[in-house]
Amino acid sequence: MNSSAGRRALVVGAGIGGLTAALALSRVGWQVTVLERTPELGEVGAGLSIWPQAWKILADLGVADRLVDGTRPAIQAGLRRPDGRWLAKVGADAAERTPVMVHRARLHEALVAELETRDGVEVRTGVTVTGLSDLDDLDRVDPRGPADVVVAADGIRSTIRNELHQREDVRYAGYTAYRGVTAEPVPGEASTTGGETWGTGVRVGYVPLVDGRTYWFVTANRPEGETGGDHHADVIALVGDWHDPIPQLLAATPPSAVLRGDICDLRLPLKRFDHGRVVLLGDAAHATTPNLGQGACAAIEDAAVLAAQLAGHARVESALVAYDRTRRPATSRLVRASRLVGALGQIDNGPAVAVRDAGLGAIAGLLSR
Numbered sequence: 001m002n003s004s005a006g007r008r009a010l011v012v013g014a015g016i017g018g019l020t021a022a023l024a025l026s027r028v029g030w031q032v033t034v035l036e037r038t039p040e041l042g043e044v045g046a047g048l049s050i051w052p053q054a055w056k057i058l059a060d061l062g063v064a065d066r067l068v069d070g071t072r073p074a075i076q077a078g079l080r081r082p083d084g085r086w087l088a089k090v091g092a093d094a095a096e097r098t099p100v101m102v103h104r105a106r107l108h109e110a111l112v113a114e115l116e117t118r119d120g121v122e123v124r125t126g127v128t129v130t131g132l133s134d135l136d137d138l139d140r141v142d143p144r145g146p147a148d149v150v151v152a153a154d155g156i157r158s159t160i161r162n163e164l165h166q167r168e169d170v171r172y173a174g175y176t177a178y179r180g181v182t183a184e185p186v187p188g189e190a191s192t193t194g195g196e197t198w199g200t201g202v203r204v205g206y207v208p209l210v211d212g213r214t215y216w217f218v219t220a221n222r223p224e225g226e227t228g229g230d231h232h233a234d235v236i237a238l239v240g241d242w243h244d245p246i247p248q249l250l251a252a253t254p255p256s257a258v259l260r261g262d263i264c265d266l267r268l269p270l271k272r273f274d275h276g277r278v279v280l281l282g283d284a285a286h287a288t289t290p291n292l293g294q295g296a297c298a299a300i301e302d303a304a305v306l307a308a309q310l311a312g313h314a315r316v317e318s319a320l321v322a323y324d325r326t327r328r329p330a331t332s333r334l335v336r337a338s339r340l341v342g343a344l345g346q347i348d349n350g351p352a353v354a355v356r357d358a359g360l361g362a363i364a365g366l367l368s369r
Contacts, residue, residue, distance in 0.1 A: 007031070007310075010138070010147040012129050012160060014041055016104070017282025017299030018153035019111040022121055023061045024307035025151075031120040033147070035127040035138070043108035046179035046259060047207065047215025049099035050107070054297035057304045062117075066110035067102055068210050075208060077195040079360060084243030087360045090195070099293060101209045103181060107296070129154065131163050132278065149316050150278045151306070153299070156264060158284035164275050173263040173289050173339070175201075175346050176226065178218040178235045180259070182252040185212035190245040197242060198357070201348030204239050204246055216249050217290075221348055224262055231258040265289045265339060270332050274320035281306060286331035291341040298331055 007030050011018045014036035022032045050058065058064040077098065078089035090098065115121050129135065135150055152160035162168055185191060191214075194207035206216035218235045232255035240247055266287045273280045282299030306323050313319035347353050 007148045007316075008033070008146075009149045009151055010035065010135055011151040011153055012135070013153035013155060013282075013284070014038075014123060014125075015043065015153060015155065015282065015299075016107060016111065016296050017284075017302060018151070019108070019115060020057075020061070020063075020300050020303040021151050021153060021281055021306060022123075023063070023111065023114060023118065024057075024303045025310065026115075026118045026121050027061065028307050028311040030307075030310070032122070034121070034123040035129055036123065036125045037128045039126045041108075041112055041123065041125060043105045044259070045104035046181050046217070047101055047209055048104050048107065048296045049101055049207075049293035050300075051099045051294065051297050054300040055100055057300050060304075062114050063107075063110050066113060067106065068100065075192055075194045077193065077207070079195055080197045080243065081357060082197055082199045082239070082242045087198075087357060099297075101207045101215060103209055103211070103213075103215070104296075106211070130159055132160060148277065149310065149320070151281050152278060152284045153281045154284050156266070156283040156287035158280070160278065161271075161280055161284050164278065164280075165271050169267045169271070170264050170287070171267045172224045173265060173342055174221060175219050175342070176222045176260060176262050177290070178220075178231055178258055178260050180216055180232075180235075180250075180253040180257055181209070182214045182216075182249055183254055183257070184252065186214055186245060186248055186252050188245060188248075190214050190249055193245075196345075197239075197246070198345050198353075199239070199242070200350060200353050201346055202238055203345045204242060206246070206249055214249055214252075216246075216253070219263065219342075219346065221346055222262075227260055227262070230255070231260045234260075263289050263342070265335055268332065268335060270328055270335065272324055273328055274317075274324040277316050277320070279306065279320045279323060285327070286335055288331070288335045289338045289342045291338040291345065292334065294334055294338070298334060302327055302331075 009025050009030050009032045011022050011034045014034050022034050025032050079087045196205040201221040203219045208214050270286055273285045281302045288295050305326050309319040309323045
């Protein structure tokens, strides 16, 4: 049953989750207004991974074809030590089970481009939403009438979530992350390998993007809020003498392009995503640490499930309850699992690191038999 004809959604936030929700809702017949606080649409950041389930959703929405031109490169990925010794490997023949790596800005541009082809979708920039009362004011002056549903996709510091829950649920994970993308493709090992390298309280990850450049990150245990200084110099001091191609990747990245941000997630257990006709989506609902590379994917999957439930229920409230029952358990597991991987990767006690690495090597050996 499709009960979406003539219904209207307000989506707060024009990030990846909000724009995907707008596309998915438009596809099932909803009129959509997207509200974005910045004066122009755009996205900052570095690389992100799109795993097969989320990639299928983007393909169904017409976005995937805007991201990949040609075949994906096969790479040797896995987990290493700082000296380059492999602890675990994933063969290049597993490409169909591995993510597509794209720059966050490129995915955002593809979503915007696809939205521009859709009727019934309006994006308003320069609109700051400080609470639900702001949306009431917007509805009163909108010629299309009040919204049937409000989708809060306003990020980890969601003002709507905080208003609904009457609390701030953001938790600092204990480490910061530096991120960068090389200015140009780096030949040699950087184009054929990827994965992560775990040291003592420090990790490095890198992977080729679909445009040929390489995305990398470095995590380090730091007090919360230490975001100043020369980020490029910091990462060279941390991992500049680790195995190839890490030094080459850092050298190929413009210093001004290195970003730094504290890693946070939402406290567990996650609170309800549905609140009458208001629903939380993406980081506003279940912000997770990036250790599994699933944050953007979870938002994309939220959008698909939300659209399907709204198309299949006559009552909005029933659809949102069903969405919550589907997505909250799955994303709670994701937040918990990613938190655990981060805790293992950031161990900064030498003897404990040796035990961890030995255990990872043994598990990898068993799985490869």
